[in-house]
Amino acid sequence: MGQAGSMTGDAANSAGGADSKTEAHAALGMPLLRIERVVKKFDGFRAVDALSLDIPAGEFFALLGPSGCGKTTLLRMLAGFETPDEGRILLNGKDIARVPPHQRPVNMMFQNYALFPHLNVRDNIAFGLKRAGLPSSEIGARIAEMVALVKLDGLEKRKPDQLSGGQRQRVALARSLARRPQLLLLDEPLAALDKKLRESTQLELMELQRRLGLTFVIVTHDQAEAMTMAGRIGVMDAGRLEQVATPRELYEAPHSRWIAEFVGDVNLLEGKIETGAGDHPTMARRLAIATAQAGTIYVAEPRQPLTKANLCVAIRPEKVKLSRRAPVSDDARAINRLEGVVTDVSYLGGITSYKIKLDGGAVLRSSMANTARLDFDAYNPGQRVVAWFSPEDCVVLEQ
Incomplete structure (x- = not known):
């Protein structure tokens, strides 16, 4: 890690006071971090466009979005490496937008870790502490604390090239935490790790964050990573926050078609409101949406009134059930029943993914859990099926 966010000696020595200020600020209902209409332009291009966001103390927050959306900016x-052209960045109520990096109680852990190759583990962790002018006894105690915290015992004398990728990541994390920052920023910190190590490290980071009670902000383009680790996720596109929500809210109640497509897999059916749902008890509080390639789809009435004629019905693949014959006619969960042919089957271990070409022309995807080791009832390409789903599992999105 580079020296982002290392504090001055005075700032480092007042870390205990900063903690009490953070608690007092939280008690007043104020967020630890408040971003107010921040704008950053490069050659006239708005990389970050009038973005506002509040992050409370102790939250694990993720910024998720495609490459070039502005999240790293x-x-x-x-961190202080870029200065906003407009807006304010308040940390504990103080505007730090133009405060130099080394004077902020903020640390940043980079994707490539940026460890000093000529220094061993102990000296890499100690580097920022020495620059802050801490006494040797305190430095030694802090190093021992960090080594134990990230489980590097016995590796203190090794240099980065003698460590595995996961161990280097732990050294970078220990160095970031050694200064006891109020805010820790993580830029794609697990991107260089293989899948299994990345998954185990995600859990370790979550546990570490909970134990320390620090505020973490992580940038990632990995949806599963963001949804696993973060309490809330802000999805960015073209320099703006499109939606800020918990992982469940983001997945189950996306605000737009773009969010629905970006976060996870989804079936999208274009349509328009057709008529009232009728008087049958199972049709109460339903809207009928006329689609060109799937016929009439019944959906639960949205909480917000619809203002546009052109609509999109979104259904997640795991909500689409398959049967060889139509479900019981009075089953309210199976109002939507669409017949078609299986065209593709992908076995993915825990689930099997199916593509179904509906008689009306639309293609639906269904994900079915593999609950038995040998599933003799699995569906095969060319087989006719009934795809069914509940109105409550549909989300109506305006175009």
């Missing part, structure tokens, strides 16, 4: 402004 925003993180660099929080």
Whole structure:
């Protein structure tokens, strides 16, 4: 890690006071971090466009979005490596937008870790502490604390090239935490790790964050990573926050078609409101949406009134059930029944993914859990099926 966010000696020595200020600020209902209409332009291009966001103390927050959406630029402004052209960045009520990186109680852990190759584990962790002017006894105690915290015992004398990728990541994390920052920024910190190590490290980071009670802001383009680790996720596109929500809310109640497509897999059916749902008890509080390639789809009435004629019905693949024959006619969960042919089957271990070409022309995807080791009832390409799903499992999105 580079020296992002290392504090001055005075700032480092007042870490205990900063903690009490953070608690007092939280008690007043104020967020630890408040971003107010921040703008950052490069050659006239708005990388971050009038973005506002509140993050309370102790939250694990994720910035998720495609490459070039502005999430790393925003993180660099929080660290002090970039200065906003407009707006404010308040940390504990103080505007730090133009405070130099080394004077902020903020640390940043980079994707490539940026460890010093000529220094061993102990000296890499100690580097920022020495620059802050801490006494030797305190430095030694802090190093021992960090080594134990990230489970590097016995590796203190090794240099980075003698460590595995996961161990280097732990050294970078220990160095970031050694200064006891109020805010820790993580820029794609697990990207260099293989899948299994990345998954185990995600859990370790979550446990570490809970134990320390620090505020973490992580930037990632990995949806599963963001949804696993973060309490809330902000999805960015073209420099703006499109939606800020918990992982469940983001997945189950996306605000737009773009969010629905970006977060996870989804079936989208274009349509328009057709008529009232009728008087049958199972049709109460339903809307009928006329689609060109799937016929009439019944959906639960949205909480917000619809203002546009052109609509999109979104259904997640795991909500689409398959049967060889139509479900019981009075089953309210199976109002939507669409017949078609299986065209593709992908076995993915825990689930099997199916593509179904409906008689009306639309293609639906269904994900079915593999609950038995040998599933003799699995569906095969060319087989006719009934795809069914509940109105409550549909989300109506305006185009």
